[in-house]
Amino acid sequence: MLKSYLPALVFLVLGVGVGVAFTFANSLLGPKRPSKVKSEPYESGLPSDVRKSFRFGVSFYLVAMLFILFDIEVVFLYPIAVRLEEVGTFALIETVVFIVLLAIAFVHVWRRGALEWK
Amino acid sequence: MIELAQVVQAPKIDYQGLAPLFSTIGGSLAVLMIGLFRGRFVQRTLVPAVAALALLVAMGMTIANWEAGDSRPIIEGALAIDTLALFMSMLFYVTGLATVALSLRSDVQREVGAGEYMALLLGAISGMVVLAGAENMVTLFVGFELLSIPLYVLSAGYVRRAHSLEAGLKYLVVGSVGSATLLYGLALLYGATGSTDFRAMAIAIGDTVAVTDPLLLTGVALAATGLAFKASVAPFHQWTPDVYEGAPTPITSFMAVATKVAAFAVTLRLFDYALSDAQVQWGPALAALATVTIVIGNAGAIAQSSLKRMLAWSGVAQAGYLLAGVVVGTQLGLQATAFYLAAYLFMNVAAFAVVIACERVSEHGDGIESLRDLGRASPLLAWPMTIAMLALAGFPATAGFIGKFYLIEAVVAGDYAWLGIVIVVGSMISLVYYLRVIAVMWMGRFEVELPSFPPRRVKAVAGRSPEADARAQPEVASVAILAAAATIFFGIVPSPLFDLVSDVGTSFGGLV
Numbered sequence A: 001m002l003k004s005y006l007p008a009l010v011f012l013v014l015g016v017g018v019g020v021a022f023t024f025a026n027s028l029l030g031p032k033r034p035s036k037v038k039s040e041p042y043e044s045g046l047p048s049d050v051r052k053s054f055r056f057g058v059s060f061y062l063v064a065m066l067f068i069l070f071d072i073e074v075v076f077l078y079p080i081a082v083r084l085e086e087v088g089t090f091a092l093i094e095t096v097v098f099i100v101l102l103a104i105a106f107v108h109v110w111r112r113g114a115l116e117w118k
Numbered sequence B: 001m002i003e004l005a006q007v008v009q010a011p012k013i014d015y016q017g018l019a020p021l022f023s024t025i026g027g028s029l030a031v032l033m034i035g036l037f038r039g040r041f042v043q044r045t046l047v048p049a050v051a052a053l054a055l056l057v058a059m060g061m062t063i064a065n066w067e068a069g070d071s072r073p074i075i076e077g078a079l080a081i082d083t084l085a086l087f088m089s090m091l092f093y094v095t096g097l098a099t100v101a102l103s104l105r106s107d108v109q110r111e112v113g114a115g116e117y118m119a120l121l122l123g124a125i126s127g128m129v130v131l132a133g134a135e136n137m138v139t140l141f142v143g144f145e146l147l148s149i150p151l152y153v154l155s156a157g158y159v160r161r162a163h164s165l166e167a168g169l170k171y172l173v174v175g176s177v178g179s180a181t182l183l184y185g186l187a188l189l190y191g192a193t194g195s196t197d198f199r200a201m202a203i204a205i206g207d208t209v210a211v212t213d214p215l216l217l218t219g220v221a222l223a224a225t226g227l228a229f230k231a232s233v234a235p236f237h238q239w240t241p242d243v244y245e246g247a248p249t250p251i252t253s254f255m256a257v258a259t260k261v262a263a264f265a266v267t268l269r270l271f272d273y274a275l276s277d278a279q280v281q282w283g284p285a286l287a288a289l290a291t292v293t294i295v296i297g298n299a300g301a302i303a304q305s306s307l308k309r310m311l312a313w314s315g316v317a318q319a320g321y322l323l324a325g326v327v328v329g330t331q332l333g334l335q336a337t338a339f340y341l342a343a344y345l346f347m348n349v350a351a352f353a354v355v356i357a358c359e360r361v362s363e364h365g366d367g368i369e370s371l372r373d374l375g376r377a378s379p380l381l382a383w384p385m386t387i388a389m390l391a392l393a394g395f396p397a398t399a400g401f402i403g404k405f406y407l408i409e410a411v412v413a414g415d416y417a418w419l420g421i422v423i424v425v426g427s428m429i430s431l432v433y434y435l436r437v438i439a440v441m442w443m444g445r446f447e448v449e450l451p452s453f454p455p456r457r458v459k460a461v462a463g464r465s466p467e468a469d470a471r472a473q474p475e476v477a478s479v480a481i482l483a484a485a486a487t488i489f490f491g492i493v494p495s496p497l498f499d500l501v502s503d504v505g506t507s508f509g510g511l512v
Helices: A002-029 A058-074 A077-082 A084-111 B015-034 B040-065 B083-103 B107-112 B114-133 B137-155 B162-193 B198-204 B214-230 B239-246 B249-274 B276-302 B307-327 B331-359 B379-393 B399-413 B417-442 B474-492 B495-504
Strands: B072-075 B079-081
Touching: A058 A084, A077 A084, A084 B015, B015 B040, B015 B072, B015 B079, B015 B114, B040 B083, B040 B114, B079 B083, B079 B114, B083 B114, B083 B249, B083 B331, B083 B474, B083 B495, B107 B114, B114 B137, B114 B249, B137 B162, B137 B249, B162 B198, B162 B214, B162 B239, B198 B249, B214 B249, B214 B276, B239 B249, B239 B307, B249 B276, B249 B307, B249 B331, B276 B307, B276 B417, B307 B331, B307 B399, B307 B417, B331 B379, B331 B399, B331 B474, B331 B495, B379 B399, B379 B417, B379 B474, B399 B417, B399 B474
Parallel strands: none
Antiparallel strands: B072 B079
């Protein structure tokens, strides 16, 4: 039974090994000629304007949270959509309930003005 | 390759048994949507009315489902109903109704938004109902979180007050630690017994799993710790006074009563049903916890000058009394705990209603001074408070006395007579702070020695509403009077409650 996990183990070892090898190979083999301009953070070629004390507007967090809520939850619909014939009517009804709940949350968020950028 | 199950079987669902949950969750969604409309009528009348209606419907359906005997599955392998679950659900709905009434005139509803406030409240109640009916450790945890998360938000209901935010944050952090501990314990219990199902666990313990199995005992200890956090059992009680004080008072009263009932409902089911065969192992440990809780709770309450803090410490002590009923693991213990939970509901709701009525008009806020001379100013509030205090202390002719009597009978019959003595001694200590409240209300001419702690800074809320007068809050006063009347009624005529409780005792078939 444990034997069936062997490919997963090989995959894991290969993945970690290749990742580590490439990370260090670059800094070991590559030529290094640092200059002040090169070591600046890259920002579309323009001189960087961001300071350490830069503060994000709180709206970013709100949008990020709403994104997780509505975008990620929709991912749950894919497995059901693919196998709907096997899982039957009960799962379909459950999915509809799920969507209705999401819709109620969406209406609430919308009406409360969380989608407006402030 | 692993074969995928070709056809997913829909679980068997008993929709009649599930109906109360549909009502509370549906009500929660409905008030959330209704609350989006502005207007005084919608915000102050319609939303609370719909919330109360959802609770009443759930109550009606719960009564219709009442049937003594072993548990019947609602959703195969996840939720079940038995009289214990139904009885506890009734307590949640009653507390919920009281909370809706107590919040009617509270400014926290305006601050959070009436729709959100009631939706969160009904969400927490749904979680409690799930928790009380859980037949499986996974359902247990889902219910546990569904009850906790709305309460974290509600305790921080006064978004613009540091006190309330502090309470919410503390509750969140401590509650998460408690949840994590509980989850760890449940995982170990699963590891030891090989099942998440309570019935299968009960069969496995003592049969395929030895009661001294270290994995099992570690799991029991961690699960007990997690539940002790929620039930504010010492030494996991430190959050209680701060959170109770900072949270909006209607929410405090809801937390003090409903959360405790929920925590004990699940403790009873986990320990007296799933783990009942290991009672010789966990019994002494829980008995020690109960003793510590009774001593610490009563000692802590003496020095409090804030009524909410005092009631929080008193709630810690009461958790100790209740835990004594779980320790013995007998049918009598189960009945006594259920009886005391009902009595506890009435006593505490009465006390908190009076605190709410007084803190809204007094410049002392929830300080004990706010009750000074209440006996003359407003006897209709002073009497319920007096009855509540006497009942919490366990005076005869109140439900508190019968409840304690029943608990002591159960622990003595269960060979824990010394725990009965601890309960009696604890009640004697508790007279110090319960009687002080009564003295402040009625003995205005005499100086009552109050805790000599520096007075807390209290912002008067009275200036905000012109009708602010203790007597101008009929709904708060009637909650106080009804709860106090129930306390007295079940103290003199306990037989209706006894009948219900003896039905509850039949829930776990195998108990002696």
